[in-house]
Amino acid sequence: MNHSTHVFPALPTQPTSQALVSHAGLSVLTSFLNALDFRQLCEDRFSQFVPATATHRPGKILGALALSLAAGGEQASDIDQLRTAPELFGPVASDATVSRFMGRLKDQPEAFEYGFATMTRSLRTKIWAAAGPRNPARLATPANPLIIDIDASLVHVHSDKENSAGTYKGGYGFSPMIAMADYGKTNGTGEVLAVQLRPGNRGANSAKSHIEVLNQALAQLHHDFYDEHGNLQAEKILVRTDSAGSSREFLHHLQSLGIQFSTSYSLPVLRERFIRWIDEKKYWEPALDAGGGQRADAWVIDASKVLELKGYPAGTRIYLRAEPLHSGAKASLFDTDGNRVTAFLTNSPRFNVAFLDARHRARGRCENRIKTLKSTGLGKLPYWSFAANQAWADLAMFAVNLVAWLQLAVLPGGHEASVWDLKRWRYRLFSMAGKLVSGGRQRRLLIPKNAPEAQLLFQLQQNIRLLFQRWRHGELAA
Structure with missing residues (x-):
């Protein structure tokens, strides 16, 4: 048996x-x-x-x-x-x-939107104050500003809902624009400041949508970001986006407010001599990894004197990053030496090239927050x-x-x-x-x-x- x-x-x-x-x-x-x-x-x-x-x-x-x-x-x-x-x-x-x-x-x-916005701001003010030395408002300075990530995403639905529409990926649903506060790698996971639900056919590169969700996010900030006259201390804030946020209209809006920005940038078609200059890695410096150490196979450079930016806010600089192409990646016009070249724009008062590049690449954390937000209700809109x-x-x-x-406020630091x-x-x-x-x-x-x-x-x-x-x-x- x-x-x-x-x-x-x-x-x-x-x-x-x-x-x-x-x-x-x-x-x-x-x-x-x-x-x-x-x-x-x-x-x-x-x-x-x-x-x-x-x-x-x-x-x-x-x-x-x-x-x-x-x-x-x-x-x-x-x-x-x-x-x-x-x-x-x-x-x-x-x-x-x-x-x-x-x-x-x-x-x-x-009425609900106003009540909800004022309620969450009241709670956030109370909790940030309770965070003591980890209060994001008190940690923010022009050199190390509070980072607000803005990004759009897609929410697919399987039935007809009010204002749902076809998406650029061939699906059907909504394209919410989301603004998030990034506390930094060692100070919690950050939080969501505003979610603006939009029809699925609204573009991710809409300057109007970026400005609207930014205004909602700024209204949520602790009063430490405002002076005694109620004016925003914008130099303590940096807005970070992908290339969808690099429109001249949006960047000029940030500049008018005095807010710093760091945004990915799609390189235009360049003349041949610029491509050859990009291949000369002797002018570049090593990039930093997530832990702050130097990488041996990635380089960064300030290309502001070589690549002319027209119509962008005064003081905007362009930085390039080169790293080996990932397995299976298709080379573009600029990837002539086996390295992928990407760019970002910033008006930050800091000029350390490797630091600025590492800070911009940390934008990937906002993708995790969007994924979490979708698994917490945003991914399945029920009404x-x-x-x-x-x-x-x-x-x-x-x-x-x-x-x-x-x-932020209850767990001991470093837990x-x-x-x-x-x-x-x-x-x-x-x-x-x-x-x-x-x-x-x-x-x-x-x-x-x-x-x-x-x-x-x-x-x-x-x-x-x-x-x-x-x-x-x-x-x-x-």
């Missing part, structure tokens, strides 16, 4: 009436929202969207949707995961209540109404930012979780199981002490309590 050996233990499964919780790790976010006084803030901004006698208030509805998206939910009905644990998450609105709430939002989109989908995109942004704010993306937070912490017990007239949440991130959860809860006490007693001025 043959006996099979199982890969894993084969245990019988049966239902139980015990109070088990499958997303106990989300208690970190519920505690954080409570400490931020999220309920009252939402009541001030959104009370007009619910009846005065409604049981489920705006803060509870928006908070539950944000928790669901942070945990990996894809649509409004996924809050049923929270509904199974009322002892931990409290009473959760029904799907019909959420649907009616979203219906009221789409009827008054301007037909364009206004409702814009509100959903705002909620996705808020869910992503909740975790970014945790990393390994300070650079985790949201997918890792879901797997390591938010999906942690727990058990609810009662004793001494108090309910408690029990967490397995041998869970890999149990200590992280306890540390976050403790730090959130300390922050709440400091906010409550006015020790942290926003």
